[in-house]
Amino acid sequence: MTWAVETVELSKEIEGVQAVRDVSLRIPAGAVYGLIGPNGAGKSTLIRLLLGVWRPTAGKVLLFGKPAVDPTGEARQGVGFVPDIPVWPNNFRVDDVVRWHRMVYREWDAKRADALLDLFGIRRKALVAHLSKGQKMQVSLSCALATRPRLLILDEPTNGLDPVVRREFLQLLVRQVAEDETTMLFSTHLLEDLQRVADHIGVLFQGRLLLSTALEDLWDEAKKVMVVFRPGAEPDVSAWPEVWRVQREGRLHILWIGKAADRVLERIRALEPVYWEAVQPALDDLFVEMMRREGYTYGDLELA
Amino acid sequence: MGIWNWHNAVAWRDWKQNAGMWFMAAGVMSFPVLVRIIAVGLLQSAVLAPGHRTVAVELVRAPSSYALLWVVAAAIFGVAAFWREWSHQGLPAVLAGPVGRRQVVMTKWGMGWLLLQGVLLLNVLVAVLVAVLLGEYEAGWPSYLYWWMSSAVGLSAVYALAFLAGLWTGTPRSTGWTAAFLIFGVHAWIQWMTTLVGRLFSDWLPASAIESLRQWAAYLSVSQYMVRSDLFFNGGSRLVLLAATAVFLGLAVASFDRLPLERMGRAWMFRWAEKAAVAVGGITLFVFAGALGLVMFQLLWQLRLGFGELPPATVRVLLFVSIGGAAVYLAWSLAKWAVRRRYSQV
Amino acid sequence: MWFRIDPRSEVPLYQQLVDQVREGVARGWLRPGDRLPSVRELAVRLALNHNTVAKAYQELEREGLIETLRGRGTFVAARRRRPASHEDYAWVESQIRQLLVAAYHLGIGPEELVDIVRRVAAGWRETEGGSS
Numbered sequence: 003m004t005w006a007v008e009t010v011e012l013s014k015e016i017e018g019v020q021a022v023r024d025v026s027l028r029i030p031a032g033a034v035y036g037l038i039g040p041n042g043a044g045k046s047t048l049i050r051l052l053l054g055v056w057r058p059t060a061g062k063v064l065l066f067g068k069p070a071v072d073p074t075g076e077a078r079q080g081v082g083f084v085p086d087i088p089v090w091p092n093n094f095r096v097d098d099v100v101r102w103h104r105m106v107y108r109e110w111d112a113k114r115a116d117a118l119l120d121l122f123g124i125r126r127k128a129l130v131a132h133l134s135k136g137q138k139m140q141v142s143l144s145c146a147l148a149t150r151p152r153l154l155i156l157d158e159p160t161n162g163l164d165p166v167v168r169r170e171f172l173q174l175l176v177r178q179v180a181e182d183e184t185t186m187l188f189s190t191h192l193l194e195d196l197q198r199v200a201d202h203i204g205v206l207f208q209g210r211l212l213l214s215t216a217l218e219d220l221w222d223e224a225k226k227v228m229v230v231f232r233p234g235a236e237p238d239v240s241a242w243p244e245v246w247r248v249q250r251e252g253r254l255h256i257l258w259i260g261k262a263a264d265r266v267l268e269r270i271r272a273l274e275p276v277y278w279e280a281v282q283p284a285l286d287d288l289f290v291e292m293m294r295r296e297g298y299t300y301g302d303l304e305l306a
Numbered sequence: 307m308g309i310w311n312w313h314n315a316v317a318w319r320d321w322k323q324n325a326g327m328w329f330m331a332a333g334v335m336s337f338p339v340l341v342r343i344i345a346v347g348l349l350q351s352a353v354l355a356p357g358h359r360t361v362a363v364e365l366v367r368a369p370s371s372y373a374l375l376w377v378v379a380a381a382i383f384g385v386a387a388f389w390r391e392w393s394h395q396g397l398p399a400v401l402a403g404p405v406g407r408r409q410v411v412m413t414k415w416g417m418g419w420l421l422l423q424g425v426l427l428l429n430v431l432v433a434v435l436v437a438v439l440l441g442e443y444e445a446g447w448p449s450y451l452y453w454w455m456s457s458a459v460g461l462s463a464v465y466a467l468a469f470l471a472g473l474w475t476g477t478p479r480s481t482g483w484t485a486a487f488l489i490f491g492v493h494a495w496i497q498w499m500t501t502l503v504g505r506l507f508s509d510w511l512p513a514s515a516i517e518s519l520r521q522w523a524a525y526l527s528v529s530q531y532m533v534r535s536d537l538f539f540n541g542g543s544r545l546v547l548l549a550a551t552a553v554f555l556g557l558a559v560a561s562f563d564r565l566p567l568e569r570m571g572r573a574w575m576f577r578w579a580e581k582a583a584v585a586v587g588g589i590t591l592f593v594f595a596g597a598l599g600l601v602m603f604q605l606l607w608q609l610r611l612g613f614g615e616l617p618p619a620t621v622r623v624l625l626f627v628s629i630g631g632a633a634v635y636l637a638w639s640l641a642k643w644a645v646r647r648r649y650s651q652v
Numbered sequence: 653m654w655f656r657i658d659p660r661s662e663v664p665l666y667q668q669l670v671d672q673v674r675e676g677v678a679r680g681w682l683r684p685g686d687r688l689p690s691v692r693e694l695a696v697r698l699a700l701n702h703n704t705v706a707k708a709y710q711e712l713e714r715e716g717l718i719e720t721l722r723g724r725g726t727f728v729a730a731r732r733r734r735p736a737s738h739e740d741y742a743w744v745e746s747q748i749r750q751l752l753v754a755a756y757h758l759g760i761g762p763e764e765l766v767d768i769v770r771r772v773a774a775g776w777r778e779t780e781g782g783s784s
Contacts, residue, residue: 034701053402056566073563075406083403089396091323098322105315106403172699180692180702194659201703218703221664284662 004067006031006153006185007052012061014047021047023209024061029187029202031066031152033216034179036200037189038289044209045189046086049157052187053083065153079108082151086158088142090130096141097126107149115148118174136163143171147178154178156188160195172199193286205292212292221282225263229255229270229278237273242266246295258283258291316405316413320387327386328418332425335379338372339429343436373532376426377489380461383422384468385485387414393478398567411562415469415555422465423458430454452539460532463547464489466554467528473558473565480580487586489529496523499589502597506626510619588634596630654681657698665700669708677717677728680777688718688726 007029014022022044029035039045050056052063054070054077063070068077090099096119104110119126122140130138139159146154159175160168176199178184190196196203204214215223230253231237239257240248244266249256259266263280270278283291333341391397401407434450471485487495497520504516524530524537531537531547603625607613616622655672657665676682688694691709695702709726712718719729755765 050398050402055398055401057564073406073408075401075404075409077404078402079404081404085399085402089394089399091319091390091394091396093323102315102319103403105318106405108404169699173696176699176702177692177696180695197659197665198657198699199701201701282662282664286660 004031005029005064006033006066007035007187008064008067009052010061010064012048012051012063013059014044014051014056015059016047020209022051022058025206025209025211027204027211027214029185031185032179032183033185033202034175034200035185035187035202035204036196037187037204037206038191038193038196039189039206040191043206045206046157047209048206049155049187049189052155053078053081080149080152082146082149082154084139084142084146084154084156084159086161087135088130088138092129092131094130095126096124096128096130096133099130099141099145100126103145103149109150111148111150114150115144118144118147122170136167139163139171140167143174147174150182151184153185153187156186158190159188160190160192168195175199193289197285205289207293220288223259223261223263224283224288225259225267225280226283226287227255227257227259227263227267227270227278227280229257230276231255231273232276235273237269242269246291258288260288260292260295316400316410317417319400320414320417323390324386324417327382327389328421331379331382331386332421334375334382335422335425336429337375339433343432373538374529376457376461377464377529377532379425380422380464381468381485381489383418384465384470385472385481387418387469388472389478389481392472392476392481401567407563407565408559411473411559415558418469419462419465422461426457426461427454430457456538456544457532459544459547459551460528460538462551463531463554464528466551466558470554470558473562480583484583488527490527493523493525493527493530495586495590496520496526499593502593506597506600507619507622509616588638591637592630592634595633596626599629599633600626655694655698657700666704666708666711669705670711673708673712673717674715677731678777682728684728684730686728688728690725 005028007027009025009027012022012025012027013020025048027048037045037048047056051058052065052070054063054072057071065077065081070077072078094102100115100119103115104112119141122137122144124133124137124141124144130141133141143156143159146156154175156175160171163171172195175186175188179186188195188199200217202214202216203220205212213220233253239245239255244259244262246258246260248258257266267280400410430450430453467488468485471488472481475481475484500516500519500523504511504513524534525546528547528550531543537543600622604616604622607617654676655669657668659665661668663671673682673688682688688709689697691702691705694700695705698705709718709720713720716729718726720726752762752765755761760768
């Protein structure tokens with residue numbers, strides 16, 4: 003199988019700091035992959051590595067099976083990119099940005115670009131440098147969508163946008179994925195966007211990929227189990243490898259299970275507990291547990 | 307679909323952002339020939355004014371009269387290639403698209419170089435045409451040809467060096483300084499340093515060695531090949547410059563392939579360019595401070611204390627080195643303290 | 653549209669959709685034959701991943717609340733006239749018992765609770781009075 007994005011033990015060191023370490027990431031075609039992590043986790047670095055703008059210290063990146071570090075740039079044909087801060091030469095007008103994309107991308111769809119820019123109400127003659135951050139993002143997104151990408155990569159697309167524009171952005175992204183079956187990767191530090199739009203999720207923390215899975219699988223694998231064992235038959239649940247954390251309130255055990263919940267539930271059932279119930283944990287609680295398990299402070303993870 | 311040829315796109319983008327600097331460079335370059343001819347033609351019906359009949363031929367006879375401007379123009383062409391990239395840091399946005407690094411660097415090089423050569427050719431043709439019209443072409447056709455060839459090759463080398471300086475330094479300001487130093491200043495700097503040391507220890511160092519070092523230093527500044535007639539019309543130096551241009555081009559392509567563009571899209575790989583600048587400054591300080599200290603010591607020794615003879619060379623070398631070293635150490639710690647202070651205040 | 657999605661809720665997003673359609677059908681906002689937006693339309697409108705919406709529709713179809721007619725769209729299904737089973741009654745009773753316990757601890761007795769149920773139920777189903 004060819005993955006839309008595949009990285010193999012990717013590492014990047016910048017000035018002695020390991021910004022990304024040993025990231026092995028696979029995104030199937032058609033997935034909406036949300037990359038989440040606190041500021042400074044290495045999300046932008048990873049994205050630049052994926053695009054081949056930066057060279058990895060070790061490992062490699064494949065886009066649809068082709069190396070991303072490509073002297074001809076052909077590997078990025080069909081890969082749209084919306085940077086966190088769009089930068090254009092000072093004398094570029096919106097028209098010029100559009101023209102650049104038209105010249106560079108083979109699948110350019112002028113009608114779509116016009117329609118999107120009209121939707122956002124962007125003046126074509128405006129200097130890009132004079133636009134607000136939100137408008138720059140709108141120009142960037144319009145151009146990226148008009149290239150009819152097979153893969154769309156967005157670096158913090160909703161960061162710093164007002165709620166209306168943010169909603170508009172998410173709607174456009176969903177539509178793009180639904181219409182063109184585009185594979186999408188976006189980074190964010192907002193769980194809310196991720197939960198809405200993504201069907202795959204990657205958690206990046208201090209350069210390491212803690213988790214990379216389909217949300218569906220995560221719901222199957224991860225559970226919060228409340229259980230009251232029979233007196234005298236209380237097992238040492240904290241020793242079970244699948245259990246991330248045990249909270250106790252009286253005789254009630256609350257177990258956070260990160261993976262293979264089925265197996266754990268079987269074992270619990272075999273012990274014939276007085277009472278047990280498994281619920282789906284909220285994503286933000288799961289993250290908190292994940293970070294705690296890794297021994298990290300999670301105070302800077304914004305769980306909005 | 308439209309035109310999607312990347313070459314056009316990169317060239318168009320370069321045109322869009324560099325046109326201003328290119329026009330400036332073309333203007334500077336055309337000043338000696340085009341502007342003078344136009345001015346002469348406008349101000350006094352020139353063709354007959356005897357003082358101006360030789361206007362064009364003079365250029366061939368004495369290239370040094372305009373060479374400095376041409377070198378400056380070629381340097382602007384070279385520096386323009388990356389100047390704006392560093393000032394607005396837009397290069398990562400370009401490289402994130404389906405554009406190859408080699409294409410970007412080759413297009414940048416090619417655009418600037420072709421414009422430079424085009425403006426040069428235009429100037430040469432007009433100058434020759436005017437000379438012929440005035441009946442002043444006695445310099446002979448081969449000499450015009452050599453003139454053009456030497457200029458073309460020499461300016462290519464200047465352009466290449468400026469291009470490389472732009473690519474390696476990563477900020478507009480350091481691009482400018484580095485290019486200026488490499489093109490105009492290397493030989494002068496070496497000559498100052500060697501002269502100073504040579505004078506101080508004239509009784510001890512062989513004067514011929516100092517002199518030959520001074521002579522050789524001239525070959526290090528590209529601008530010298532344009533300014534000095536003996537080098538300018540020399541076939542050998544043409545070959546040297548051609549080879550240098552080729553090497554610089556290769557270096558530029560190879561290093562652009564590996565350009566990391568970390569830290570907000572700046573060329574962070576070549577931080578050693580900064581270190582080299584610090585080293586140049588340090589050596590300069592060392593020599594000047596050492597020389598100043600030694601001279602003052604010698605004055606004291608001879609005038610105040612009344613000794614006729616200078617102290618032995620070893621003593622003076624020791625003094626020179628220790629005073630210079632002390633000055634560098636002092637400046638270094640001062641700079642470190644200043645940097646720390648600045649950061650701690652932030 | 654009356655869908656309201658709260659990504660911060662503990663309830664999974666697809667479940668929120670399912671619950672809201674179920675409520676809509678129960679309260680008569682959605683009548684048999686009413687057309688629901690397509691998966692794609694709804695996904696774009698709510699800015700939700702279309703797998704989430706598709707999963708909700710699957711769930712609703714499994715429960716028999718909606719039906720998809722190929723090429724024509726998704727519609728609210730005709731109500732099944734299956735009589736409630738003993739288990740169903742047992743389940744409702746257990747819910748009421750829980751409610752009684754909770755109400756008791758809030759100082760609301762059984763009679764008062766019945767009054768409350770009657771009052772809420774009266775205004776609950778908008779269309780009950782006129783059409784049937």
